[in-house]
Amino acid sequence: MTDYQRICLVHYHEIGLKGHNRASFEMRLLKNLGALTQDFPVVTIHRIAGRLLVFLREGTDWETAKQVADLMRNVPGVARVSCGFKCARDLDVMSQVAIAALAEAGEFATFKVAARRNHTDFATGSMDMNQIVGAALCEAYPEKQVKMKNPDVVVGVEVVQNASYVYARSLRGVGGLPVGSSGKVVSLLSSGIDSPVATWKLARRGAVCIGVHFSGRPQTSDASEYLVDDIARVLEKTGCIARVYTVPFGDYQREIALTVPPALRVIMYRRLMFKVAEAIARQEGAGALVTGESLGQVASQTLDNIRCTDAAVDLPVFRPLIGTDKLEIIAEAERLGSFEISSQDAPDCCTLFMPRAPETHAKLPVVLEAEAALPLEQWIPELVAAAEIRDYACPAYKPKKRQR
Numbered sequence: 001m002t003d004y005q006r007i008c009l010v011h012y013h014e015i016g017l018k019g020h021n022r023a024s025f026e027m028r029l030l031k032n033l034g035a036l037t038q039d040f041p042v043v044t045i046h047r048i049a050g051r052l053l054v055f056l057r058e059g060t061d062w063e064t065a066k067q068v069a070d071l072m073r074n075v076p077g078v079a080r081v082s083c084g085f086k087c088a089r090d091l092d093v094m095s096q097v098a099i100a101a102l103a104e105a106g107e108f109a110t111f112k113v114a115a116r117r118n119h120t121d122f123a124t125g126s127m128d129m130n131q132i133v134g135a136a137l138c139e140a141y142p143e144k145q146v147k148m149k150n151p152d153v154v155v156g157v158e159v160v161q162n163a164s165y166v167y168a169r170s171l172r173g174v175g176g177l178p179v180g181s182s183g184k185v186v187s188l189l190s191s192g193i194d195s196p197v198a199t200w201k202l203a204r205r206g207a208v209c210i211g212v213h214f215s216g217r218p219q220t221s222d223a224s225e226y227l228v229d230d231i232a233r234v235l236e237k238t239g240c241i242a243r244v245y246t247v248p249f250g251d252y253q254r255e256i257a258l259t260v261p262p263a264l265r266v267i268m269y270r271r272l273m274f275k276v277a278e279a280i281a282r283q284e285g286a287g288a289l290v291t292g293e294s295l296g297q298v299a300s301q302t303l304d305n306i307r308c309t310d311a312a313v314d315l316p317v318f319r320p321l322i323g324t325d326k327l328e329i330i331a332e333a334e335r336l337g338s339f340e341i342s343s344q345d346a347p348d349c350c351t352l353f354m355p356r357a358p359e360t361h362a363k364l365p366v367v368l369e370a371e372a373a374l375p376l377e378q379w380i381p382e383l384v385a386a387a388e389i390r391d392y393a394c395p396a397y398k399p400k401k402r403q404r
């Protein structure tokens with residue numbers, strides 16, 4: 001059935017609740033979806049009564065429509081995507097289109113029709129529409145059952161001013177808020193399992209994410225940088241990551257390893273990472289740092305050590321995985337699509353110059369005293385200047401005026 005124009009209806013939950021901000025949230029989501037689907041035959045996207053209506057080019061096939069829907073359901077802010085058709089306000093036509101839409105709904109045993117009219121200038125009421133379209137479907141699909149409570153498929157029929165929309169396939173979206181509606185964050189992105197998931201959590205709450213990766217280069221290869229690029233490309237599909245700064249960190253770790261007591265090395269590496277990330281955040285106008293730490297997971301993730309690293313910076317540090325178990329994080333990484341990439345081994349700065357027995361209960365005055373031996377005032381701008389920037393497609397990102 002390609003005689004009718006294909007459409008997707010994009011539903012959202014939370015943005016509906018945001019009072020006077022609602023219009024700007026809707027516009028943000030609309031712009032994000034428009035930019036992310038630009039390689040697909042999407043003609044235009046409209047805002048209609050609490051939803052977005054995505055028009056696909058006439059003649060678009062089902063496979064392509066499915067790809068568009070699958071892309072959109074993973075975009076933050078999207079609660080549900082329904083695929084169907086736009087057609088005339090004619091009950092015979094609507095019934096035929098409903099039969100076609102139901103044919104594309106996938107496996108199901110039970111269904112019901114949920115009709116509504118947004119305009120009372122259409123003579124038939126919603127109950128009657130349910131009956132008429134429902135009868136046509138029962139005739140076309142005699143082996144399927146009508147079920148009012150929790151059917152497998154709900155066939156949506158909506159009559160608006162000049163047209164009607166009929167859809168059957170409906171997919172749950174990732175929810176959250178549109179990227180760009182909650183400001184910017186700088187995320188410390190390793191090639192491990194945790195930090196991509198942590199980044200995604202903030203993205204889903206509407207933050208534009210800027211990654212900062214500390215590479216062991218030149219003391220190690222650049223393998224971790226390629227993995228981080230692959231991870232960024234996964235995140236890019238949802239429009240949430242604007243750029244990744246790669247900081248060659250190996251020589252500085254070497255200096256730290258030569259200067260401070262071995263047990264304090266890891267804390268020093270991490271404090272320096274935070275300070276560099278904070279300098280980048282200021283440059284980018286970002287309001288917080290994000291890490292993939294989870295309490296007690298490794299030596300640096302004890303309460304004492306977290307306190308010592310937080311004290312290195314003024315910005316808030318968000319750790320969305322702090323109370324999450326590894327298996328839960330892995331499940332989320334699989335859903336996100338980053339797990340396989342993160343499972344590959346690459347030496348990064350984490351594996352470099354590790355002490356045999358890292359401090360697990362660092363005391364801030366002791367850390368500060370040891371750190372005084374390091375020329376941080378010189379190092380931080382040096383590291384920020386040495387960072388290599390790679391840009392990704394992020395519709396909500398506006399670079400600050402060039403500072404460098």
Ligand code: ATP
Nearest residue numbers: 188189190192193194195212213214291292293348
């Ligand atoms: P991940 O799986 O994300 O690598 P992890 O369990 O290996 O985390 P750590 O190595 O202690 O834990 O790192 C904790 C957090 O510090 C990471 O989640 C990440 O946010 C940040 N981090 C660690 N290494 C790097 C790095 N090389 N570049 C940027 N950030 C890093």
Ligand code: MG
Nearest residue numbers: 190191192350
């Ligand atoms: Mg790691």
